[in-house]
Amino acid sequence: MNVEDELPPADPAAALRLIREQQATATRRLEPDPRAYYWPWGLAWLIGFGLFFLRFSPNGRVLVDLPTWLPLTVLFVLLGAAGIVSGVASARAYGDVTGDSARRGTWYGWSWFLGFLTVFAVAGRVSDSLPPELTGLLWSALSVGLTGVLHMAGGAVWLDRRLFLLGVWITVLNVLGSIAGPGWHALVVAVAGGGGMILAGLLGWLRQRDRR
Structure with a gap:
């Protein structure tokens, strides 16, 4: 290898350009494909809550x-399945990250696990006391509500505006759907929630591709 290739650029502009290129390369390597994160969850909501709407439609239909x-x-x-896919994508992107960032990611992951464990425990305890349509609303509203809050928390931790706004969007949909009642909640979450995640993944991927 030529010794001159190992020397830093003498031109300040060239040095700054080299730093920016290295930063961009590191960002691309550490940034997972948004489709691998948003699309599995969006499809899960679109299909899962879509089945809820077909079986428990408004007014008991x-x-x-x-x-x-x-x-x-x-x-x-x-x-x-969505959790596995997005978890693998995140592990590949952030597997070499250490320090505070790694600790935040680990604690955030445990927040998801313990949060949904709480949902299962609470909803499972009272489900037998409710009619089927309200049981479905209870499970779905608690799960979607927790998802929205955790998205907002993640956006606050990493100062990610898109993640925070997605959490706000999910939370608003969940509140409106819960007020509307069984059937309507499933329809709103399936179309606007699942569809919104799919759209967010597509837009994120397009922005990522343009940067590259």
């Missing part, structure tokens, strides 16, 4: 006569 247990089961299976 049944658009598709599915088993009452099927929508909730499909939703949680898809949510579990």
Whole structure:
């Protein structure tokens, strides 16, 4: 290797350009594909809550006569798969990160796990006392509400405006859907929530591609 290749640039402008290129390379390496994060969750919500709407439509109607247990089961299976996909993507992107950033990520991950463990414990304890349509609303509203809050918390921790605004959007949808009642909540979350995540992943990927 030529010794001159290892020397820093003599021109200040060239040195600054080299620093910016290295920073951009590091950012690209540490930034996961937004589609791997948003699309699995968006599809899980679109399909899972879509089944809720078909089975427990507004005013007690049944658009598709599915088993009452099927929508909730499909939703949680898809949510579990989404968690695995996004977790693997994050591990690949941030696996070499250490220090405070790694600690924040670990604690944030535990917040998701313990938060949903609490949802399962509370909703599971009272579900048997409610009719099926209200049971579905309870599970979905608690899960979506926790998701919105954790997105806002993540946006605050990492100063990520898009993540924080997505959490606000999810929270607003959850409140409006819960007020509207069973059926409407599922429709709103499926279309505006799941569709919003899919759109967020697409826009994030397009911005990432333009930067590269």
